[in-house]
Amino acid sequence: xxxxxxxxxxxxxxxxxxxxxxxxxxxxxxxxxxxxxxxxxxxxxxxxxxxxxxxxxxxxxxxxxxxxxxxxxxxxxxxxxxxxxxxxxxxxxxxxxxxxxxxxxxxxxxxxxxxxxxxxxxxxxxxxxxxxxxxxxxxxxxxxxxxxxxxxxxxxxxxxxxxxxxxxxxxxxxxxxxxxxxxxxxxxxxxxxxxxxxxxxxxxxxxxxxxxxxxxxxxxxxxxxxxxxxxxxxxxxxxxxxxxxxxxxxxxxxxxxxxxxxxxxxxxxxxxxxxxxxxxxxxxxxxxxxxxxxxxxxxxxxxxxxxxxxxxxxxxxxxxxxxxxxxxxxxxxxxxxxxxxxxxxxxxxxxxxxxxxx
Numbered sequence: 001x002x003x004x005x006x007x008x009x010x011x012x013x014x015x016x017x018x019x020x021x022x023x024x025x026x027x028x029x030x031x032x033x034x035x036x037x038x039x040x041x042x043x044x045x046x047x048x049x050x051x052x053x054x055x056x057x058x059x060x061x062x063x064x065x066x067x068x069x070x071x072x073x074x075x076x077x078x079x080x081x082x083x084x085x086x087x088x089x090x091x092x093x094x095x096x097x098x099x100x101x102x103x104x105x106x107x108x109x110x111x112x113x114x115x116x117x118x119x120x121x122x123x124x125x126x127x128x129x130x131x132x133x134x135x136x137x138x139x140x141x142x143x144x145x146x147x148x149x150x151x152x153x154x155x156x157x158x159x160x161x162x163x164x165x166x167x168x169x170x171x172x173x174x175x176x177x178x179x180x181x182x183x184x185x186x187x188x189x190x191x192x193x194x195x196x197x198x199x200x201x202x203x204x205x206x207x208x209x210x211x212x213x214x215x216x217x218x219x220x221x222x223x224x225x226x227x228x229x230x231x232x233x234x235x236x237x238x239x240x241x242x243x244x245x246x247x248x249x250x251x252x253x254x255x256x257x258x259x260x261x262x263x264x265x266x267x268x269x270x271x272x273x274x275x276x277x278x279x280x281x282x283x284x285x286x287x288x289x290x291x292x293x294x295x296x297x298x299x300x301x302x303x304x305x306x307x308x309x310x311x312x313x314x315x316x317x318x319x320x321x322x323x324x325x326x327x328x329x330x331x332x333x334x335x336x337x338x339x340x341x342x343x344x345x346x347x348x349x350x351x352x353x354x355x356x357x358x
Contacts, residue, residue, distance in 0.1 A: 021055060022326040024062055026346065030282045031067040031246050037280055038239055039246050040073075042270055043348065044253025044285030048294040050357065051286050051350035052250060053107040055328055057114035060126070063248060064118075071127050071242060073235060073249035076100065077134030078214035079142035084128040086145075087112065088119045098141055100175060106357045131234035131249075133220040133227070136173040136182030140164040142215070143189070146208045154199055156192050177223040190216050214238075228255070232272040239279050253285040259342050261311060270344070284346035287313060289324065291353040301355045312340060313347075324349035 045052035063069040087095035096102035220230035255269040270283040288304040333341040
């Protein structure tokens with residue numbers, strides 16, 4: 001069976017056109033240095049471009065093959081990660097429908113399908129870990145899925161499940177940024193769960209109990225406020241608790257700057273993580289050169305020349321473009337590009353990419 005799955009994966013991999021990430025050895029150099037240390041690779045993306053969804057499966061496969069990387073941190077909450085893990089385990093696309101990327105974007109759905117096929121070839125599977133705030137509706141549906149097969153549920157949990165299964169729950173709570181009403185629901189739900197820890201520990205499988213614990217202990221609760229710090233705390237907690245050594249996080253690229261390009265005093269996630277002594281962080285971002293994304297209203301594609309046109313990159317555009325000959329090229333900010341390293345550790349130039357498809 002494993003051989004058949006691998007064959008299906010290999011054929012689909014060839015037909016889909018694997019993307020070559022030029023100079024990807026730079027990433028392996030990071031992971032192989034001081035092998036006893038835990039390492040986190042950050043890659044900043046533009047959500048309205050297809051570049052990230054195109055290379056993500058290949059990057060995961062590459063880093064697994066070279067460095068045995070299995071843990072994927074995502075810019076969503078533990079509830080979203082729960083559904084990705086259920087999908088990777090089962091291949092049932094109904095679980096993707098609960099997620100924003102896999103349920104809304106065609107390109108990301110294809111990317112996760114590739115990861116599913118790859119995951120089925122592994123002796124030890126990939127694991128998705130959510131470190132951002134939970135979307136209220138997803139939070140509720142994850143709990144419903146976890147508890148629905150439990151017998152002898154406490155009355156409070158039965159009542160909670162009855163609320164979640166009603167059409168009004170779907171209408172009231174969002175998969176967008178949490179509203180005040182949504183945050184209050186999450187808070188009250190966590191209070192209910194805290195009163196039934198003994199039941200959950202005895203009734204739930206270990207992996208489900210781990211999810212519930214992550215939902216209850218999630219530091220991130222909203223889009224604004226102390227979100228950068230809260231995500232940083234979640235990442236640190238998860239990495240410290242993990243037996244794995246290597247971690248990858250694809251995240252909005254605004255989070256991956258060590259220094260803001262424009263005047264903004266807000267501290268960034270990458271800057272916080274660089275200060276953490278329990279693991280090492282390498283941070284970088286995708287820059288689009290002759291690649292497309294959607295406009296602000298997601299109506300029309302626009303072509304970006306970020307290396308040529310945007311600060312601080314344009315001052316070094318000739319040197320950068322000389323190195324970036326492939327569709328995807330990893331460029332460390334060293335040597336003549338070292339002055340740019342105050343902003344980030346590396347850049348990944350994406351050429352000839354289209355906007356994300358719905």
